[in-house]
Amino acid sequence: MAEKRLKSWGNNRSGQLGDGTWADLRTTATTVLGLTSSEVVKIAAGGFGPAAGHGLALLTDRTVQSWGVNGAGQLGDGTVFSHNAPGQVVNLTDAVEIAAGGAHSLALLGDGTVMAWGQNKHGQLGNGTGADTSMPTRVEGLTRIVAIAAGLHHSLALREDGTVWAWGYNFNGQLGDGTCSNRAVPAPVTGLSAVSRIAAGAGHNLALVGAPGPGATVRAWGYNATGQLGDNTTINRFTPVTTQATWSGGVTQIAAGCNHSMAVVDSDHRLKAWGQNTAGQLGDGTTVFRVLPVTVPGLTGVRLVAGGREHTVALSGTSTVHSWGSNGSGQLGDGTTTDSSTPVPTLTALTGIDKLAAPVGGDFSLAN
Template sequence: MHTTHTRRRFATALCALVALLVPLTASTAHAQEKRLKSWGNNRSGQLGDGTWTDFRTTATTVLGLTSAEVVKIVAGGGGAATGHGLALLTDRTVQSWGANGSGQLGDGSVFSHNAPGQVVNLSNATDIAAGGWHSLALLADQTVVAWGRNDHGQLGNGTNADSSVPVRVEGLNKVVAIAAGLNHSLALREDGTVWAWGNDANGQLGDGSSASRNVPAPVTGLTGVTRIAAGCNHNLALVGPPGSGSGDVLKAWGYNAAGQLGDNSTVSRHTPVETWGTWPGGVSRIAAGCNHSIAVTGSDNRLAEWGQNTSGQLGDGTLDNRTTPVPVPGLTGVELVAGGREHTMALLGDNTVRSWGNNNSGQLSNGTTTNSSTPVTSLTALTGVDKIAAPVGGDFSLAN
């Protein structure tokens, strides 16, 4: 009897232990799921980690989003302490978080939130973009919607009234790519033309004037475009197939005080001009920070940069502005690139991230707040990174 009683007690204890271990194991597996990461300034909740912590010098986790469900990430912002993030999900909905004073989160309110929430009335998005205080989405029918600040007509709906929910951009169809600057927007149509709307004070609409527009208009003399990128107040366009060879042409227009157009001048341009460069091996990708520009070139995917360099965001070891492209020394195998207000990010072929430039808010994610004029390794807390994002006018970073 004593032996039987002991065995029963052991079996009961074992069942209880198993009951405890099963949920613990499931919870542990869930906790180890790959998650979207963020770092840098967080004063507007733009890191999406559920806090308002001033800044993070290494990666924190964006709440509620697993990497597997995230198709694309973008970041917006119009100042060091402002910013918002967007994530396009596999179900074609969009999540948003961060600053929302102009309705740029698209949730029907103007209240900022420090964790992701869903953009309303949006269920068929295929691409996203984020500007200073506004956001864009490309839909499956190749039309575009926008939400947020609209004081310069950057929503493209024929008004100058802000909208906290997505509104249709007028007169656009057959769109294949979108981009957003500080207060203007771009769309690339499948016929290779580029259309622009919003603020035009520095010629960033490329129509030869300085008149802002609240509906899209074509950029003058630009055809055969395959890639677009928008900085704070300037734009880039790649003419010809990406990486096609030394015949690639890169065009730029808009604000140019720091040389970000790359035409060996500091004169702003109201229509596109050619960026200086022979591009051996071609240009495969382009990106723009606030006042600097970036191109991935050659068969070994090197980086060239030009424009503002006051924080070392050109990565060439100096703080000198450049009016023509200069190489980032020692960096090859670049798969993706992103530009922030005064920092740059690159995703390498080994799925690690390098960053350089301004680091006052920890946006380089190397555990310090020290600027770097050469690339440093970002501590992403991730293996197998395949997406990165930085805000055109902000000081934080995203990786997935």
């Protein structure tokens, strides 16, 4: 039996599916070249806009492979040329976590420090400059980091003491420091402690406060024009606010798309969603924006979830990937380009996977 491979589907105009082609789109899953499922530890997807996107894969040897658009050096291979198949990020040999933003990438190293590369116009690389770099550079002042996340033009890091640090673009308050000033080096998010997980959207962020499960709450900050903070308003927040929801049994996971948010509820592992819903990316059968969390019907036992520009992918208890929302580039992977406001099975051949990724500003998906 052939070994399982990393899969991708959706927009491929920049080679972001990594299958060795520049095919316009793929409406069903294709294979990312050269990477077997057994060697891939983590995956991440970045990009902004229909034609943009890049993918990252962390391997068992702690190196990182990258592919897709590379105009700002977000592939980290020392060039600014796009690639339609994976290649190794240079000078990176001890990665334990990865994240991908609009046009930049992050890697958490085994020693608790963070490396970044790609676009740096807004300081999202955290190295104190505004210059792009096509090779990994160290984020200043970060130690004892346990998790990272990347938004469109900003970055987040979670320290082992439960505090969250942010840097980059801040026009909508996404750095959570009470200002709208960009930062080229990390600064702490105001008023957050005991955080166990973080997620970054295009211009907003989520933090899970407390251990996943009973008693955990969700805090959010940044851009809120479509209700993605879940605080029953559409007011941007420059410091974290509590998402207004009754979490039966607590929350185990959080995820953010471009302008929408998701949480997995512990009691029955159902999925909640809120925020922008233009293409049905909340999965509730409507295209109505939601300023408070609503339940995605028909999904139980949800184990993983990821959000793209206007679509969502989730792994259910039946080990099947479901997708919903915008599908003009085939990012739902159901063989069509028809949008869906309720979950549809992506492809039965993808059963048994345990990793999902979608770019907060892009139109493709990864599964392994």
